[in-house]
Structures are given as C-alpha cells and as structure tokens.
Amino acid sequence: MGSWDGIDSFIAVCEAESFSGAAARLGVSTSHVSREVARLEDRLQVRLLYRTTRRVSVTDAGRAFLERCRRLVEERDEAFAAIIERDGAARGHLRLTCSIAYGERFIVPLVNRFLRDHPQLSVAIDLTNRLVDLVGEGFDLAVRTGASLDDSRLIAVRLATRRRYLCAAPAYLRRHGVPCSLEDLAHHACLTGTADLWHFSEGERLIDFRPAGPWRCNSGFAVLDAARQGLGICQLPDFYVEADMKAGTLVSLLDTARPPAEGIWAVYPHRRHLSPKVALLVEYLKLHVGRI
Structure with a gap:
C-alpha cells in the first residue's frame, strides 16, 4: 500500500459526508472508496469514521488526521500544478x-x-x-x-454589482393604484419567486418584506411574464426588468426604498x-x- 493510498478517498468521504458522494466526486465506485478507507484505517490501526446506515461522521482521531491530510494534498496538488502549468496556460x-x-x-x-x-x-x-x-x-x-x-x-x-427593482405593468397600476409606501404592498398582489423575502431600505436601515399573493413560480422569467401580463407586482434583479422599464411595459415603484446594490x-x-x-x-x- 502506497503512502497516499486512501487519503484522497478519506478526504472526499469527510467532505461529502457519504461514501456514495465521495465516489461520485472521485469518479470511482462506492465499494472502491469503502475499501480504500478501510485499508487506511487498518494501516493506521485507528478508526477514522463512524458508519451508520444513514450517515458517516468523523471520529476525533479522524478529524485531526483530516486537517493534516488536507494540507498535504493541497501542497501535493500545488506541486503538480506548478510543473504542469508552469507556462501559465489554462489547461x-x-x-x-x-x-x-x-x-x-x-x-x-x-x-x-x-x-x-x-x-x-x-x-x-x-x-x-x-x-x-x-x-x-x-x-x-x-x-x-x-x-x-x-x-x-x-x-x-x-x-460587478446588480440592483433589484420593484415593478408592475401600467395596466395593473391603473386597476389597483400605485403603492406609495411599503405598507401599501400588503394590499397588492405580489408575484413571488424563489425568494421568501423582498428587501428594501429606508435611509441606512434595511427592511425585509414578506410578499403574499395568489401567484408563485420558481422561475424569474415566469415572474417577469406574469408582471408583464398585469397580474401583480414583482421584485426582480436588473437584468430581468431593465429592458421592460425602458420600453414602458413595466414601471419602477418605490424607488426611494430600493435596496442597496x-x-x-x-x-x-x-x-x-x-x-x-x-x-x-x-x-x-x-x-x-x-x-x-
């Protein structure tokens, strides 16, 4: 058994917290990883991992060994990289x-x-x-x-940076009015996506608002389309809405409460x-x- 045998597998298991996750990361079979770690433990005569049917955890000895192994592997990989990539090329x-x-x-x-x-x-x-x-x-x-x-x-x-904008279609605003404060948003249909909270600011104070409404989807482009159709108010990053705001199909709202970039x-x-x-x-x- 070579000096390095099992070390990469051991590190991968610790970081993935499973043998199957480690195997996927290393591109080998789960049984291969399990055998390598078992042989490493036999060689050291110490248990490195606790194994149950549901999870893998690191022993105290394994935790101390893990930190040393990480440093060794990092230095090993850097040594290889220094030679292989000595011309500074991306490969x-x-x-x-x-x-x-x-x-x-x-x-x-x-x-x-x-x-x-x-x-x-x-x-x-x-x-x-x-x-x-x-x-x-x-x-x-x-x-x-x-x-x-x-x-x-x-x-x-x-x-770089990005900004979030609160927006609605002119047709929605004609039917339901323009919100003048964060409190007004509680009376509007909010189009929600993956974010459970919308972010705003008043001066230097950051404010979180929990939107509510009859429409939700985990796609920003779907939220954008619903806003264009006049179904409600949305808060989306700039790259979704800037073209629509420029074209007038969406209107920016509560600009003074816009959150920091x-x-x-x-x-x-x-x-x-x-x-x-x-x-x-x-x-x-x-x-x-x-x-x-």
Whole structure:
C-alpha cells in the first residue's frame, strides 16, 4: 500500500459526508472508496469514521488526521500544478457552478468565449439555484450574487454589482393604484419567486418584506411574464426588468426604498497558489461581467 493510498478517498468521504458522494466526486465506485478507507484505517490501526446506515461522521482521531491530510494534498496538488502549468496556460478540467437564469444568460456565454481562447481547457458547468458546497463537491469556481461569504475555506472576488427593482405593468397600476409606501404592498398582489423575502431600505436601515399573493413560480422569467401580463407586482434583479422599464411595459415603484446594490462574486476554494485555469477565468469574468 502506497503512502497516499486512501487519503484522497478519506478526504472526499469527510467532505461529502457519504461514501456514495465521495465516489461520485472521485469518479470511482462506492465499494472502491469503502475499501480504500478501510485499508487506511487498518494501516493506521485507528478508526477514522463512524458508519451508520444513514450517515458517516468523523471520529476525533479522524478529524485531526483530516486537517493534516488536507494540507498535504493541497501542497501535493500545488506541486503538480506548478510543473504542469508552469507556462501559465489554462489547461485541464474546470468545474463551475452558477444560478440558472444568470448563468444561462450571462456566465455561460462568457465562459464559452473564454474557452475559444483556451482550447486545452475543458469545463463542466452546473447551473443550479441551490448553494453548492464547492469544497465538498469538488468545484473549482462559483459565480454567486448577493450572498455573504461566511466560509473560511473560500475566497470571494467581486465581479460587478446588480440592483433589484420593484415593478408592475401600467395596466395593473391603473386597476389597483400605485403603492406609495411599503405598507401599501400588503394590499397588492405580489408575484413571488424563489425568494421568501423582498428587501428594501429606508435611509441606512434595511427592511425585509414578506410578499403574499395568489401567484408563485420558481422561475424569474415566469415572474417577469406574469408582471408583464398585469397580474401583480414583482421584485426582480436588473437584468430581468431593465429592458421592460425602458420600453414602458413595466414601471419602477418605490424607488426611494430600493435596496442597496448586491455584489456579483467569483467564489473559489482557498489555495495559497491559485491555478492558472481559475485565475485566468476569474480575471476574464472581472473584465467582462461588469460590461454586460
């Protein structure tokens, strides 16, 4: 048994909190991961993981061993990267995640243009509205909007900002009147999407409002269409509604209570030396996302 055998599997199991999740991340079978971890435990003569039918948890000894293994693997991978990518070119495979609507409309086209200039790079893009565990699921990079960063394993780089607008169609406002305050919104049909709360501000004070109404859908474009049809009031990011506001098919409301701009971030796992494939893509996104 080699010195490294089982270490990658052990780290993957700890981060995925399951053998099947670790196997999917490593591209091997669940039984292979289980055997490697068992052999590692036999070699160390200590239990690293508690296994039940429902979950996997790390023992105290396993937790101490995990931190050392992470440092070793990070240094190993950096050593390989320093040699393989010594010319600073973007090569290898890159895993990227982003929210569905923003990714489809903006990030994927930018990544596609980036790939034209870096033909030695392959990419897998996972568009999802769930908050992906970049470290546990083995992702290199995420593009996130508005989220605060509270994970010490991650680094965030601001790419641009976006604003949220409260909007309604002129036909709806003619029938139901124009809300003049946040209190008025309680008497209007609110078109709700994935967000349970709408955000506003009064001076420096941030205010959360819980919208209610007869219509809901987990698609921003569906919310936009319902607003265009005069079914109610929506709050959506700028990229959904700016063209309609310019055309007059939607009207911006309560502008003085508009919430502060949110950041659009490139988020990636902490590394002392960022790989060229990630560094180059982050710089490319910084250059272009703000111009969209």
